[in-house]
Amino acid sequence: xxxxxxxxxxxxxxxxxxxxxxxxxxxxxxxxxxxxxxxxxxxxxxxxxxxxxxxxxxxxxxxxxxxxxxxxxxxxxxxxxxxxxxxxxxxxxxxxxxxxxxxxxxxxxxxxxxxxxxxxxxxxxxxxxxxxxxxxxxxxxx
Amino acid sequence: xxxxxxxxxxxxxxxxxxxxxxxxxxxxxxxxxxxxxxxxxxxxxxxxxxxxxxxxxxxxxxxxxxxxxxxxxxxxxxxxxxxxxxxxxxxxxxxxxxxxxxxxxxxxxxxxxxxxxxxxxxxx
Numbered sequence: 001x002x003x004x005x006x007x008x009x010x011x012x013x014x015x016x017x018x019x020x021x022x023x024x025x026x027x028x029x030x031x032x033x034x035x036x037x038x039x040x041x042x043x044x045x046x047x048x049x050x051x052x053x054x055x056x057x058x059x060x061x062x063x064x065x066x067x068x069x070x071x072x073x074x075x076x077x078x079x080x081x082x083x084x085x086x087x088x089x090x091x092x093x094x095x096x097x098x099x100x101x102x103x104x105x106x107x108x109x110x111x112x113x114x115x116x117x118x119x120x121x122x123x124x125x126x127x128x129x130x131x132x133x134x135x136x137x138x139x140x141x142x
Numbered sequence: 143x144x145x146x147x148x149x150x151x152x153x154x155x156x157x158x159x160x161x162x163x164x165x166x167x168x169x170x171x172x173x174x175x176x177x178x179x180x181x182x183x184x185x186x187x188x189x190x191x192x193x194x195x196x197x198x199x200x201x202x203x204x205x206x207x208x209x210x211x212x213x214x215x216x217x218x219x220x221x222x223x224x225x226x227x228x229x230x231x232x233x234x235x236x237x238x239x240x241x242x243x244x245x246x247x248x249x250x251x252x253x254x255x256x257x258x259x260x261x262x263x264x265x266x
Binding site: 028029030031032034035038039042075076077102123124126127 | 172175181185189205215
């Protein structure tokens with residue numbers, strides 16, 4: 001897999017207010033990570049504090065950083081987002097995880113709910129819908 | 143133009159190679175910063191050949207499924223609609239279906255899409 005780090009993923013965040021919502025992003029595609037990083041960093045309410053590129057490493061990143069919200073790709077090679085979310089929630093039940101998936105069907109939504117995700121977004125959604133889902137997730141009781 | 147002598151689903155070759163409206167929307171979503179979107183396009187151009195290479199000659203169903211799934215999502219995020227459709231077809235067929243023809247089509251679409259995206263980056 002490419003080791004390239006796009007500017008959108010490496011650029012420093014804008015200054016954030018103290019009450020900003022911390023986010024960890026998990027996705028195996030560097031293109032998707034670059035796009036979501038750019039979208040998250042464009043919103044002053046959100047603070048992207050960590051990025052992981054696979055399910056296995058995401059568990060450690062999330063448990064170390066304890067962000068307000070995790071955006072987790074459901075389908076990844078190796079440990080899937082579903083398995084990673086399960087491992088995170090087993091060790092940190094208060095984690096607020098939003099599942100990000102290419103599939104927009106009832107079966108996938110039900111699976112996201114069953115594993116304890118607080119939100120669900122599809123990769124075709126507009127940025128405004130993605131941001132709203134993350135903001136709503138942050139309001140969920142932990 | 144990609145020909146379709148293998149009688150694959152016609153939407154695989156009828157989808158536009160590239161839909162610039164997707165990148166126009168993305169520029170709006172990131173506050174009008176075209177440089178960030180150029181950077182995302184460059185990322186796709188760098189990432190995709192390795193994903194297509196993972197599809198080529200691969201007989202492991204899980205590897206085919208995962209690589210095609212990633213290629214589908216990343217391609218559509220930059221408006222690469224045809225290669226996204228082909229990757230979706232490979233993803234759907236990866237576990238039990240015949241994918242070799244679609245993989246060959248995917249490799250051909252990669253070249254065409256990379257050129258279309260590079261042309262878009264040059265246009266101002």
